[in-house]
Amino acid sequence: MNPQFLGRNVYDLDDYSREEIMYILEAAKGMKEINTREYKKIPTLRGKTICTLFVENSTRTRMSFELAANRLSADVVSFQASVSALQKGESLQDTVYTLNAMGIDLYCIRHSSPGSPQLVHKYSQRPVINGGDGRHAHPTQALLDIFSIWEKLGNLKGLNITIVGDILHSRVVRSNLIGMRKLGAKVTVCGPKTLMPGNMENVYDCIVEYDLGRALYKADVVMGLRMQLERMTEGLFPSLEEYSKHYVLSKDTLKYAKANALIMHPGPMNRGVEILPEIADSKQSVIVEQVANGVAVRMALMFLILGGKA
Amino acid sequence: MKTIIKNARVYMDGKLLKRELLIDGKKIALIAEKIKDKADKTIDAAGAAVFPGFIDLHAHLRDPGQTYKEDIVSATKSAAKGGFTAVCAMPNTEPVTDNIASVEYIQLRAKEHGSAKVYVIGALTKQSMGEEISEMATMKSGGIVGVSDDGKCVQNARLMLSCLRYAANFDIPVIVHPEDYALAGKGQIHSGRISTKIGLSGITALAEEVMIARDIMLAESAGARLHIAHISTARSLELVRSAKERGLRVTCEVTPHHLVLNEEACETFDTNTKMKPPLRSESDRLACVAALKNGLIDCIATDHAPHADFEKEREFDHAPFGIIGFETAFAVLYENLVLTKQISLANLVDDLSKNPAKVLNLPGGTLKEGAPADLCIIDLKGHTTFDRDSIVSKSKNTPWLDKTLATRVKYTFMNGKISYQDE
Numbered sequence: 001m002n003p004q005f006l007g008r009n010v011y012d013l014d015d016y017s018r019e020e021i022m023y024i025l026e027a028a029k030g031m032k033e034i035n036t037r038e039y040k041k042i043p044t045l046r047g048k049t050i051c052t053l054f055v056e057n058s059t060r061t062r063m064s065f066e067l068a069a070n071r072l073s074a075d076v077v078s079f080q081a082s083v084s085a086l087q088k089g090e091s092l093q094d095t096v097y098t099l100n101a102m103g104i105d106l107y108c109i110r111h112s113s114p115g116s117p118q119l120v121h122k123y124s125q126r127p128v129i130n131g132g133d134g135r136h137a138h139p140t141q142a143l144l145d146i147f148s149i150w151e152k153l154g155n156l157k158g159l160n161i162t163i164v165g166d167i168l169h170s171r172v173v174r175s176n177l178i179g180m181r182k183l184g185a186k187v188t189v190c191g192p193k194t195l196m197p198g199n200m201e202n203v204y205d206c207i208v209e210y211d212l213g214r215a216l217y218k219a220d221v222v223m224g225l226r227m228q229l230e231r232m233t234e235g236l237f238p239s240l241e242e243y244s245k246h247y248v249l250s251k252d253t254l255k256y257a258k259a260n261a262l263i264m265h266p267g268p269m270n271r272g273v274e275i276l277p278e279i280a281d282s283k284q285s286v287i288v289e290q291v292a293n294g295v296a297v298r299m300a301l302m303f304l305i306l307g308g309k310a
Numbered sequence: 311m312k313t314i315i316k317n318a319r320v321y322m323d324g325k326l327l328k329r330e331l332l333i334d335g336k337k338i339a340l341i342a343e344k345i346k347d348k349a350d351k352t353i354d355a356a357g358a359a360v361f362p363g364f365i366d367l368h369a370h371l372r373d374p375g376q377t378y379k380e381d382i383v384s385a386t387k388s389a390a391k392g393g394f395t396a397v398c399a400m401p402n403t404e405p406v407t408d409n410i411a412s413v414e415y416i417q418l419r420a421k422e423h424g425s426a427k428v429y430v431i432g433a434l435t436k437q438s439m440g441e442e443i444s445e446m447a448t449m450k451s452g453g454i455v456g457v458s459d460d461g462k463c464v465q466n467a468r469l470m471l472s473c474l475r476y477a478a479n480f481d482i483p484v485i486v487h488p489e490d491y492a493l494a495g496k497g498q499i500h501s502g503r504i505s506t507k508i509g510l511s512g513i514t515a516l517a518e519e520v521m522i523a524r525d526i527m528l529a530e531s532a533g534a535r536l537h538i539a540h541i542s543t544a545r546s547l548e549l550v551r552s553a554k555e556r557g558l559r560v561t562c563e564v565t566p567h568h569l570v571l572n573e574e575a576c577e578t579f580d581t582n583t584k585m586k587p588p589l590r591s592e593s594d595r596l597a598c599v600a601a602l603k604n605g606l607i608d609c610i611a612t613d614h615a616p617h618a619d620f621e622k623e624r625e626f627d628h629a630p631f632g633i634i635g636f637e638t639a640f641a642v643l644y645e646n647l648v649l650t651k652q653i654s655l656a657n658l659v660d661d662l663s664k665n666p667a668k669v670l671n672l673p674g675g676t677l678k679e680g681a682p683a684d685l686c687i688i689d690l691k692g693h694t695t696f697d698r699d700s701i702v703s704k705s706k707n708t709p710w711l712d713k714t715l716a717t718r719v720k721y722t723f724m725n726g727k728i729s730y731q732d733e
């Protein structure tokens with residue numbers, strides 16, 4: 001048990017120091033080993049109850065949180081609602097009051113509104129892990145991304161990491177930028193201007209490129225982001241085809257990156273839009289492994305926050 | 311009934327002078343160094359200052375229709391506690407104040423039960439739907455002081471031109487909350503550093519600026535009197551400057567919150583930092599302070615917008631826009647701008663009294679013999695804590711909740727009667 005983490009919230013990575021992030025990665029390494037055993041379970045959180053509160057659909061992330069909790073022997077309850085249902089009926093406040101009365105020890109929340117994890121903590125006075133709040137933050141995704149890089153390439157200091165796609169709507173990018181910069185990586189974000197928020201350099205101390213070739217130059221790690229069709233109807237880009245022509249990760253475009261550059265994607269992928277199968281399925285790709293690492297990282301956080309016994 | 315205010319410093323012509331002030335009935339009868347008249351009541355205002363009653367051009371009283379947020383009684387009590395003796399009621403009530411009967415309801419309630427004078431702003435278009443011109447001339451004969459669709463900014467430029475021409479015909483000031491809806495989109499806070507950082511969708515400054523540019527051009531063509539509500543960006547101010555330089559009848563107001571807070575306040579996801587226009591960048595804020603100082607901004611208005619706890623206490627995206635403003639306005643500005651010597655006390659007081667009166671041609675705003683006894687007595691060395699129990703508005707949605715700020719209102723007089731007294 002490390003008292004430094006006990007009862008902490010994970011809203012985003014800005015609340016965590018470089019050393020703390022490294023500590024979480026080390027803990028996740030231990031958890032990953034458990035996931036390779038025949039009997040994938042340890043009794044450390046027996047008697048604790050973890051609630052996954054998902055007010056935005058996400059089967060993968062919810063499963064990952066629930067598996068993580070199960071493997072630590074915690075009891076898991078799951079609350080799923082659409083925003084519209086919550087809008088019409090019970091408020092988030094009343095929902096949390098109700099859940100809390102049942103004795104929850106830790107909340108994992110996904111919500112389309114930035115700042116919702118803070119509200120859940122305010123109403124519950126229990127630790128909260130942010131599983132994605134709107135465009136704001138997705139710290140567990142960032143931790144698993146960073147873990148995946150660290151596992152393959154070691155220390156992130158000095159690495160060139162390039163993230164390509166819809167930066168404007170991506171919570172994954174925001175949390176990754178915070179974490180990767182803390183660990184000393186040089187991060188470049190790339191996408192069309194209409195999908196790039198203002199002030200990026202200033203807020204995150206990163207490099208902004210609109211040209212893919214320049215963005216990928218000498219990259220050690222390349223991360224693609226999901227391009228959503230609805231951005232087209234919002235008037236932000238003309239067609240997936242045109243987007244792909246300029247921003248797809250392919251053998252051809254990756255020739256600018258380092259030869260053995262690590263390929264990542266938070267999923268779900270649009271094959272043929274932001275990434276070609278030749279890259280997604282290549283030897284350099286850790287896309288599938290990222291999913292496995294997600295469970296390990298979430299186990300580590302739950303373990304540390306609830307003070308599990310090693 | 312005669313009241314003498316003794317040992318005070320009275321605000322006259324931009325200065326605080328050692329004077330005594332005699333109220334006789336509804337009027338200020340005498341202001342002199344020594345008053346020998348016998349009075350029914352003597353107030354010892356030692357250490358305090360007497361100011362003209364403040365006048366707010368922009369407030370939401372929520373009555374009729376949303377009296378769980380506020381009503382005319384609670385709103386005017388709240389106003390009186392902040393030193394205000396007159397407020398303008400925006401027409402976004404339920405039903406919308408777009409007809410003479412609704413105007414008269416507000417006037418009657420305020421006259422019979424109000425702690426402050428209430429001037430009514432009529433809707434610019436019927437039900438503020440932005441489709442047909444309201445019966446503004448009839449409402450004017452009933453006493454409205456301006457027309458506005460406020461938060462339901464008319465998007466159709468052709469209709470807006472028509473409204474401005476019609477208003478000009480009857481010499482009715484048109485008040486606009488400039489916002490291009492397509493540009494504003496689903497924005498929650500100012501589009502800038504903080505929206506990038508915390509992922510709330512942004513409201514670009516252009517949404518305000520493009521609409522101000524449009525409305526100035528339309529008002530010029532129509533020959534209308536245009537007042538721009540709660541201006542908030544540096545480029546908006548440049549547009550107003552150029553309009554004024556061309557001699558157009560364009561005025562503007564700014565809120566206390568846009569003068570002392572910037573987008574950084576939103577970083578905690580406190581829904582009491584969510585308002586329209588949003589809190590802007592620091593450079594926009596500084597431009598507003600500079601414009602207040604040099605007179606480009608005509609006056610201060612609160613945009614008092616009460617919302618119940620259950621409405622504000624939710625996800626940022628789903629909380630309504632707006633904060634209350636009467637009770638905190640003077641204290642917030644005195645502490646943040648006067649004590650820090652960014653603006654003078656006279657600048658603040660005039661922009662809360664004389665200058666708003668001038669914008670909409672309202673009575674009051676100065677302390678002089680023969681004028682209505684609308685005034686407030688404020689202890690500038692005192693302090694006020696704005697907690698749930700002490701805020702008299704029905705709603706508590708203010709970023710200064712539980713904060714203690716400089717100054718304390720001791721008394722407010724409206725038409726010679728005490729409308730607020732510090733306990």
